[in-house]
Amino acid sequence: MSSTFLRRGTALVAVAVLALAGCSDDGGNTSSSSGYETPGASATPSGNTATPGVPATFATNATTCTPVEGSESKLVSAATLGGDLGTTPTITVDASYEVPDEGEVATLCTGDGPVLEEGSVATYLSRAVTIADGTELYVATAPGYMSVAKGELDQGALAGLTVGTRFAVTFANDGTPAVQVFELVDVLTQDKFVTDAKVSDAGLPTVDAPQGKKPTVTLPEGGLATTAPGVTRVVLEEGDGDVVKQTDTIKAFYLGVNGSDGEEFDSSWTRGDEPSEFPLTGVIQGWTHGLEGLKVGTTVMLIIPPALGYGASPSSELATETLVFVVTIDSVVAAE
Known part of the structure; x- marks a missing residue:
């Protein structure tokens, strides 16, 4: 007999697009790439859940986040970031931006910290707000953690990104379009x-x-x-x-x-x-x-x-x- 407490959880961003769009399963559990269930509710806050509190700060060795230029992403053009690195970021999105049916994921700026390698664990801060008026749906009051895998960002894979990088996910939010911004603030490598x-x-x-x-x-x-x-x-x-x-x-x-x-x-x-x-x-x-x-x-x-x-x-x-x-x-x- 085994304990559900010990089962490995999902990588948060691997379910971000689906969970934030309200596509979690009925039981609230998500499955990891290894096929093991995660105890508790979805690993990503839904658009209907508010977590009040003071935004988190975290010691980070990133000093700058360089805006992405020349991107064809409409989200990159419409988004404006705020907040110092190492503090839960703020974000506003031009109200004329239309969220695609499948949502959109885009890197907004690139940090100058260490590169995230496959198999490491990334620490992140996050905030979710509505696009129309900036109503806060979720704010990180403590750093969260996600496993780093290879692949595409819109599938939750983070390998190759750098500490300090900020990226965003837009989602329909049951008819009230919203955006969630993430900052990668640290990485724990396997040798540590x-x-x-x-x-x-x-x-x-x-x-x-x-x-x-x-x-x-x-x-x-x-x-x-x-x-x-x-x-x-x-x-x-x-x-x-x-x-x-x-x-x-x-x-x-x-x-x-x-x-x-x-x-x-x-x-x-x-x-x-x-x-x-x-x-x-x-x-x-x-x-x-x-x-x-x-x-x-x-x-x-x-x-x-x-x-x-x-x-x-x-x-x-x-x-x-x-x-x-x-x-x-x-x-x-x-x-x-």
Whole structure:
């Protein structure tokens, strides 16, 4: 038995055009390119959903965003951007602009930050407004996350774009045409996905993991504070079995708690004394990369930031949480 909490979410922009046009499925779930469901509602805000709050800011190493020139896109000509880089952008679109039936996607300016490579994770800020009068439908109050894939932008593929780039999507919005603008503010590359740490390192949770029993996690006084951009991995007990690969399906015992308050949100132990089974290509990236290279029998603590957890699913209750997992790898079910 597996947990829906661990299933890998969709790349947000991969469903942006469809979801913003109101074409999500009846259950509110979307499917990733890997075929695994995303828990919760659509990963992209719909035109009927307002999220009030203060727009987000984010540290970005982009310094400029150069306007696109010579584009045949009507959206590029009609759109006007505002706001400093690293702040949720503003956008207005000339009211004479007519949204195509299928919507339109266009890059409005090109950032001077690092190039997004396939397999990395991009951080974005976003805002959606109506075209006629600028009524706010959605504003990012915290950075979101999306996987980077190759392909065309209108299909949600971001590889080749640069940090600082801003692009927009127009959509019908049930008869009230609207536009959503995105800014790519950072990128997490695969070589930064995992940082190994020691039990004695300051600022980390402590774990009591008796063999064969449900572990307990105690957060440090004042809460969890970690600066690692990727997964912080602490091996609590090293096993002596086969080495786990990303393509393996494994069985594992695990406990997951919120990094903010230590509250448990998922555990294999609540379903009995048998380990849960997962293909590591179908779970959150914090597990995929955090368990790779470990041996069967190992018990490990994984501290997973939103970028490698549920940040790509803003509707998830865990979208902004740093997650703490204690995992014991029981066996490899299928190796590839």
